[in-house]
Amino acid sequence: MEFVNMTVERTNVQLSKADFESDQMVKWCPGCGGHAILAAVERVFPKIGYRKENFCMVSGIGCSSRFPYYVNTYGIHGIHGRAAAISTGVKIANPRLSVWTVTGDGDSLAIGGNHFIHVIRRNVDINILLFNNQIYGLTKGQFSPTTPMGKVTKTSPMGTIEHPFNIGELVMGAQGTFFARVPDNNITLMTECMFEAAKHDGTSVTEIMENCIIFADKAHAPVTGKEVKDENMLILKNGAPMVFGKNNDKGLILKDTMLEVAEIGKNGITVDDILVHDQYNQDPGIQLMLAKLAPPHFPMVFGVIRSAMYPTYDDLVEEQIKYAKETSKIKNVDDLLNSGDTWEI
Amino acid sequence: MAKKKRPVIEREEVVVKFVGDSGDGMQLTGSMFSDVAALVGNDLATFPDFPAEIRAPQNTVAGVSGFQVHMGSSKIFTTGDLVDVLVAMNPASLKSNLKWAKKGATILTDTDAYDEKTIEKAGYKNNPFTDNSLDSFNMIKAPITTLTKESLKDLGVDNKIAERSKNMFALGMLYYIFNRDLKPSFKYFEDKFKKKPELIQINKIVLQAGYNYADTIEALESVIQVSPANMQKGRYRNITGNVATAWGLLAAAEKSGRPLFLGSYPITPATEILMELAKHKSLGAKVFQAEDEIAGICSAIGAAFTGSLACTTTSGPGLSLKSEAIGLAVITELPLVIVNVQRGGPSTGLPTKSEQSDLYQALFGRNGECPVIVIAASTSENCFYYAYEIAKLSMEHMTPAILLTDGYLGFGSTLFRIPKMADMPEINPPIAEANDPDYKPYKRDPETLVRQWALPGTEGLRHRIGGLEKENIIGTVSTDPMNHQIMTNNRAQKVELVANFIPEQEIEGPAEGDLLVVSWGGTYGAVHSAVSQMQKEGKNVSHAHFHYIMPLPKNTDKVLKGFKKIVVCELNSGQFVNYLRMKFPMPNISQFNKVQGLPFMINELTDKFNQLLEEK
Ligand SMILES: Cc1ncc(C[n+]2csc(CCOP(=O)(O)OP(=O)(O)O)c2C)c(N)n1
Ligand code: SF4
Ligand SMILES: [Mg+2]
Numbered sequence: 001m002e003f004v005n006m007t008v009e010r011t012n013v014q015l016s017k018a019d020f021e022s023d024q025m026v027k028w029c030p031g032c033g034g035h036a037i038l039a040a041v042e043r044v045f046p047k048i049g050y051r052k053e054n055f056c057m058v059s060g061i062g063c064s065s066r067f068p069y070y071v072n073t074y075g076i077h078g079i080h081g082r083a084a085a086i087s088t089g090v091k092i093a094n095p096r097l098s099v100w101t102v103t104g105d106g107d108s109l110a111i112g113g114n115h116f117i118h119v120i121r122r123n124v125d126i127n128i129l130l131f132n133n134q135i136y137g138l139t140k141g142q143f144s145p146t147t148p149m150g151k152v153t154k155t156s157p158m159g160t161i162e163h164p165f166n167i168g169e170l171v172m173g174a175q176g177t178f179f180a181r182v183p184d185n186n187i188t189l190m191t192e193c194m195f196e197a198a199k200h201d202g203t204s205v206t207e208i209m210e211n212c213i214i215f216a217d218k219a220h221a222p223v224t225g226k227e228v229k230d231e232n233m234l235i236l237k238n239g240a241p242m243v244f245g246k247n248n249d250k251g252l253i254l255k256d257t258m259l260e261v262a263e264i265g266k267n268g269i270t271v272d273d274i275l276v277h278d279q280y281n282q283d284p285g286i287q288l289m290l291a292k293l294a295p296p297h298f299p300m301v302f303g304v305i306r307s308a309m310y311p312t313y314d315d316l317v318e319e320q321i322k323y324a325k326e327t328s329k330i331k332n333v334d335d336l337l338n339s340g341d342t343w344e345i
Numbered sequence: 346m347a348k349k350k351r352p353v354i355e356r357e358e359v360v361v362k363f364v365g366d367s368g369d370g371m372q373l374t375g376s377m378f379s380d381v382a383a384l385v386g387n388d389l390a391t392f393p394d395f396p397a398e399i400r401a402p403q404n405t406v407a408g409v410s411g412f413q414v415h416m417g418s419s420k421i422f423t424t425g426d427l428v429d430v431l432v433a434m435n436p437a438s439l440k441s442n443l444k445w446a447k448k449g450a451t452i453l454t455d456t457d458a459y460d461e462k463t464i465e466k467a468g469y470k471n472n473p474f475t476d477n478s479l480d481s482f483n484m485i486k487a488p489i490t491t492l493t494k495e496s497l498k499d500l501g502v503d504n505k506i507a508e509r510s511k512n513m514f515a516l517g518m519l520y521y522i523f524n525r526d527l528k529p530s531f532k533y534f535e536d537k538f539k540k541k542p543e544l545i546q547i548n549k550i551v552l553q554a555g556y557n558y559a560d561t562i563e564a565l566e567s568v569i570q571v572s573p574a575n576m577q578k579g580r581y582r583n584i585t586g587n588v589a590t591a592w593g594l595l596a597a598a599e600k601s602g603r604p605l606f607l608g609s610y611p612i613t614p615a616t617e618i619l620m621e622l623a624k625h626k627s628l629g630a631k632v633f634q635a636e637d638e639i640a641g642i643c644s645a646i647g648a649a650f651t652g653s654l655a656c657t658t659t660s661g662p663g664l665s666l667k668s669e670a671i672g673l674a675v676i677t678e679l680p681l682v683i684v685n686v687q688r689g690g691p692s693t694g695l696p697t698k699s700e701q702s703d704l705y706q707a708l709f710g711r712n713g714e715c716p717v718i719v720i721a722a723s724t725s726e727n728c729f730y731y732a733y734e735i736a737k738l739s740m741e742h743m744t745p746a747i748l749l750t751d752g753y754l755g756f757g758s759t760l761f762r763i764p765k766m767a768d769m770p771e772i773n774p775p776i777a778e779a780n781d782p783d784y785k786p787y788k789r790d791p792e793t794l795v796r797q798w799a800l801p802g803t804e805g806l807r808h809r810i811g812g813l814e815k816e817n818i819i820g821t822v823s824t825d826p827m828n829h830q831i832m833t834n835n836r837a838q839k840v841e842l843v844a845n846f847i848p849e850q851e852i853e854g855p856a857e858g859d860l861l862v863v864s865w866g867g868t869y870g871a872v873h874s875a876v877s878q879m880q881k882e883g884k885n886v887s888h889a890h891f892h893y894i895m896p897l898p899k900n901t902d903k904v905l906k907g908f909k910k911i912v913v914c915e916l917n918s919g920q921f922v923n924y925l926r927m928k929f930p931m932p933n934i935s936q937f938n939k940v941q942g943l944p945f946m947i948n949e950l951t952d953k954f955n956q957l958l959e960e961k
Contacts (some may be wrong), residue, residue, distance in 0.1 A: 009802070053801070069821075073807055074801035074802075074809075077810070080644070082643040086646055086650075088644045089644030093647065114636055118640070212603075325627050333599045333766050337764065340582070343575050343582075
């Protein structure tokens, strides 16, 4: 699929990683998942094809939200929870910018939950990189809206008693048009998904399952750990059957109205019976089911789960302005001041 | 037009109020009446008095809607304290507005609206016509509904429609009482009902019938003439403070070449600014109705970063929600216009009533050392100029700036002499040039301490800003203690230096004397009227009305020092007065305050001032 978005200015100049490296010391803990995510961003930005001056990074507050300082683009490090709102203003005001919003699970789903669902609902053309470490990192280890039920943290010494969000489900519930999930230990997949996110017109949410080595170490290991990942991760490819397992011998099938894991070669199941992924399907039905899958009975699904075409908010803003300019009698402020009832004294 | 058999009494100024049930069309009637006054050349100010409820029960006091017009042959400064002529379409509106009628006021009312039920619903124990409570007024009791229907008999108009035009009958009577021409209203009907010619005819007939009826009645001894005011030549229109604010922002955007962005969330009494700007997409205005006030201001901060004239409009509770984000705009040193149309607080308070109680919030209501420019408009019309000014100061000085107006200014309207854009002052934001090798995010102009505005998309200026303290000049994150001191001083100093770019404080009256009356914001009209009345009586009193609050004009100290006594009048418990005391500790500053959701009355001000003059 070619780029649809022609609003952001493009360049033929070949950019490289060095074009986006900042001179600032990266202050994340050694071993923090953030480092790999930064590497992926530096790898993908030069490939997207935009002028380097047209990237704008916006973040909230949290370990993850320090991100803009570590990339050499235009950037705003905002306030806690408001990255999506700031990004909305950036994009509406200047649609020629490629806006990247970096946020944490606390930043976007707790204090910023309201802005998060609304930016998605409006389909403002921004790219949200949501670093989900299932913990408040910067404030040193309190539970977040994605911390699994029962987990012991600094503020839940007896285990949490609240049910976590599934980010994909939340995104689709808010009528999201793009959702991808990636682990922080697979730079290639991260890079591919970020590229897809950039291509998508509208709000893209990429959930990056990030390891916080200090306060929630190995939180994702039961899914993405070396020993289990073959059985517990299903990496989607558009147009390809949804298979997983060490020998790619398992797949997802639709039985009645539910997804089920089937073993290829058993009970007469062949690869042709396996569901084929359609990330562009406008109907989020299957995509929503995929986003919700998790071990022990299912693999967790990674890659681009949904990428549906809908008009973007910022395009509609421009269209209304263009139409108004063509049709309105009021062309400038002098016209406005003299419009309606006026009289000479 | 009036048949000259009645004497014509010339009046310098008159206050007329139209009141009735929400469905009686009082807003329209009032604005038609004021439009004609304006056309004749009167100066005027108007104020709509809406019920707080959207659809209050019919014929109750809660459902009364009003429109007040103060017109005169000299300059009009307020919407008027007490009413000379009251048009009350039902018992509830009479009951709730009688307290605003002057002794001897003319009261026109529709006797058809008085029956047992409506009288009781209005909360009257007895019929007001029979209990002597109206004895001190000049009552014109007219069966307006019956007469309206009668006037339309020949047209075969159904009763409902006929009843709905009774406000035009009342208006016709008022036109007679004020010796007005009917033609402008006829033309108004012709324009408004182009597609419904039958309505043109109905309205014309009823208006004329009311006019003719007034000519025949006994209760009217004379007609009132308000001659044209001696106004500056020019093209005029009516404007409310909220519309004027919106237009001022549009004007500043056009002049500066910076596209307008508004991020806002509806809240009374500020919503009209959002609604007005939403209409003007043809001028390129980008108007974003956000999910809450926080998103409103945060989106505006994002837009400011990209180079827009970024604005957010709200009222008290909304300003509270924006506090943290204002801090972000302060530390990132981005231009941002914040308009607060004040209302009664705290909390939801009195949403539809006016107050000046958000001054502390505007000055101090944030964490950290967080200075912003604060200015206040003083008339509905000058909301245009102060909105323009706040945008200019905010962009030229790269700082967030708060414009305070209030519900009284926002909803009220005055005549507005239409300016030409060519005559408006230049606005020159300090935009950084592409590939400037010397560009640094926090490098400052030595005279103003203003940093440059480097817009995303520009070649050679990539940089990061944010809420963490930044290293002086170079703009990287810094926790160095001395650096924080320097940056804190710079941010404060930058705002203080704005004083070099604003006019000196003016004094109405002598620069020295016994009493200086100080006021700010929307109370200008009342305080000015009180002081000038006393000056005419030969009293030694002057008036200083402040528009610039942070920073204060450079000569403020000097202005205050010229007087034996100072009294600061505000519609709060004393916020500006304490701010002045903090800046200029002087023993002779006293205060006069009112927190009732109501404007100052001129006589309560003169009483206070006279008392201060008499006290030794
Ligand atoms: C208004 C406000 N409330 C609270 C905080 C404190 N705070 C800073 S970051 C944070 C949570 C961050 O968690 P998350 O968004 O998951 O980011 P992470 O550090 O895990 O990347 C909190 C509570 C703040 N900075 N501002
Ligand atoms: S605390 Fe956790 S999230 Fe924060 S930098 Fe360290 S490892 Fe990363
Ligand atoms: Mg987190």
